[in-house]
Amino acid sequence: MNELTRRRFLQSSAAAAGALLAGCGPEAPQVSDDVLALHRDARVLDLHLDTLLSMRLLGYEIASRHTNRLPRSPISWHMDLPRAREGGLDGAVMGLVISPREVREELMAPLRWLARLEDERGIDQTLLTLDVLDEAARRHADEMRFCRSGSEMRAAMDEGRFAAFAGLEGSHGIESDLQNVHAAYQRGLRMIGLTHFQASSAAYPMTVAAFDGRGLTPFGRDLVAEMERMGMVVDLAHVNEAGVEEALGLVTRPFVVSHTACRALFDFRRNLSDAQIRAVAERGGVIGLCLARGFVGRPGVEGFVDHIEHAIRVGGVDCVALGSDWDGAIVPVEGLGDVTGLPRVTRVMLERGHSESVIRKALGENALRVLTEVCG
Numbered sequence: 459m460n461e462l463t464r465r466r467f468l469q470s471s472a473a474a475a476g477a478l479l480a481g482c483g484p485e486a487p488q489v490s491d492d493v494l495a496l497h498r499d500a501r502v503l504d505l506h507l508d509t510l511l512s513m514r515l516l517g518y519e520i521a522s523r524h525t526n527r528l529p530r531s532p533i534s535w536h537m538d539l540p541r542a543r544e545g546g547l548d549g550a551v552m553g554l555v556i557s558p559r560e561v562r563e564e565l566m567a568p569l570r571w572l573a574r575l576e577d578e579r580g581i582d583q584t585l586l587t588l589d590v591l592d593e594a595a596r597r598h599a600d601e602m603r604f605c606r607s608g609s610e611m612r613a614a615m616d617e618g619r620f621a622a623f624a625g626l627e628g629s630h631g632i633e634s635d636l637q638n639v640h641a642a643y644q645r646g647l648r649m650i651g652l653t654h655f656q657a658s659s660a661a662y663p664m665t666v667a668a669f670d671g672r673g674l675t676p677f678g679r680d681l682v683a684e685m686e687r688m689g690m691v692v693d694l695a696h697v698n699e700a701g702v703e704e705a706l707g708l709v710t711r712p713f714v715v716s717h718t719a720c721r722a723l724f725d726f727r728r729n730l731s732d733a734q735i736r737a738v739a740e741r742g743g744v745i746g747l748c749l750a751r752g753f754v755g756r757p758g759v760e761g762f763v764d765h766i767e768h769a770i771r772v773g774g775v776d777c778v779a780l781g782s783d784w785d786g787a788i789v790p791v792e793g794l795g796d797v798t799g800l801p802r803v804t805r806v807m808l809e810r811g812h813s814e815s816v817i818r819k820a821l822g823e824n825a826l827r828v829l830t831e832v833c834g
Contacts, residue, residue: 489805496814497546497804501615503822504550505746505779506625506695506717508786509537511555514590515576521598526796536784536796539601539620545797548822549611549621551649551716553786554587556580556631558656564666565656568787581638584631588624588645595622606646608830623829625693625716628654629661634677636684643688648833650685651693651716652678652701661705664698664727673704686711691832695728695746695781702734712742712828717781719748720768724755732772739773744828746781750788759793759802763810766803766820775816779825 489497512518512534519538526535537547557573558565559580565573573579578586595604602620605611611621624647632638632650639650652661652674660678662669674682682705685692692713694702705713715738721729730738730745738745747765748754754761769778784790784797793802807817 489801493805493808494546494801496808496817497801497821500546500804500818501612501822501826502546502548502800503611503621503780503825504547504784505714505744505781505825506553506748506783506786507537507550508534508553508555508627508783509550510552510587510591512785513594514587515572520594521601533787533789534785536782536790539598541797542620545800547620547797547800548615549605549623551623551625552591553716554584554624554626554631554647555654555786556583556587556626556628558628558630558658559633562656564663564668569655580631580633581635581641584626584638584642584647585645588642588647591622591624592646604646606648607834608826608828608832609834611826611829623648625649625651625691627651627693628656628696629658629678629681630654630656634659636680639681639684639688639690643690647690648829649691649693649714649716650681651695651697652681652705653696655696661701662698663696665696666698669698671700672698673700674708679704679708682708686832689833691829699731699734703737706737706741709741709743712744712831713738714744714746714779714825714828715781716746717748717783717786718745719753719765720772722772723764723768724753726753726755729753735769735773735777739777742828742831743777744779744824745769745773745777746779746825748781748783748788749791749794750783750786751791752788753783754791757792759791759799759806762791762794763803763806766807767810770816770820775819776824776827778820780821 521539523540524535557579561573603614605621614621653663662672693716695716719729721731749762
């Protein structure tokens with residue numbers, strides 16, 4: 459591409475993409491002043507946002523307001539700092555979507571394409587993406603903070619700054635090397651998902667039926683132990699049933715399944731069974747509920763809250779959290795087309811008779827508990 463690197467080429471396309479998606483975004487949430495008061499007073503934390511992918515690829519400016527005018531608000535352009543303030547989102551685990559050094563045949567086509575376009579892969583891209591987050595936090599220090607612990611997240615929220623926490627989506631981003639875990643930790647990484655959409659050296663994805671019955675690898679078991687020793691959060695999102703079961707027998711500290719939903723309500727491979735939800739809850743873990751249509755099934759905010767309620771019935775009030783997967787190439791449920799729709803979740807929970815205490819736990823306190831207990 460002459461003198462342009464692949465990344466610069468992608469970034470030069472951001473203006474065209476922005477023009478396509480610019481316009482009137484999702485309508486403002488219809489909620490009362492009382493609902494808004496509770497929502498804004500609560501600590502609202504999302505366990506999984508993929509906004510960093512657009513920041514790395516396209517130079518997406520997180521401090522500028524964006525909109526998505528496409529029908530059903532697909533793919534991206536779901537979150538930025540101005541809309542996070544409007545929607546009362548106080549912080550998030552910012553997912554690092556990393557191209558693997560070795561692309562396997564089961565990796566979905568868009569991610570295979572992405573791996574061919576980018577110059578860096580594996581640990582190099584992980585460290586680069588952490589630097590992208592750190593640079594954004596430094597550039598917008600009055601508006602956001604790159605946090606390394608739950609305590610730092612609480613402090614940032616108290617200061618009125620967006621609390622960003624880094625979570626790696628798939629252990630291929632540390633390339634089977636615990637020394638790479640240490641290097642990424644020094645740059646601010648505090649959460650690792652054991653796998654993503656292709657088999658890693660640690661675990662197998664639930665999206666590939668051929669891997670059913672395969673548990674964690676020896677490296678996967680070592681990785682869980684090392685992460686717990688270092689004070690990093692284990693994320694079991696994307697891990698197949700056998701891997702989840704084995705991990706549940708290994709973990710000694712709270713952990714997360716950062717973005718999933720309830721299989722009893724919608725039969726989708728990436729959703730958790732009731733038995734898995736109970737097992738997560740019994741070990742002090744937290745389930746981040748995804749608001750993508752492909753996870754939720756029933757339309758609208760009401761359908762999403764159905765999953766919150768089901769998880770509470772099965773696992774109790776302490777196991778539920780938000781794990782939207784916004785900006786992760788999803789189609790959100792109606793009413794939650796971007797972060798400004800979050801007060802609607804609070805409204806529906808109040809209408810269904812949930813107490814303020816339960817709502818606060820689901821919106822963020824449960825997630826913050828795990829990040830604080832594990833990371834400080």
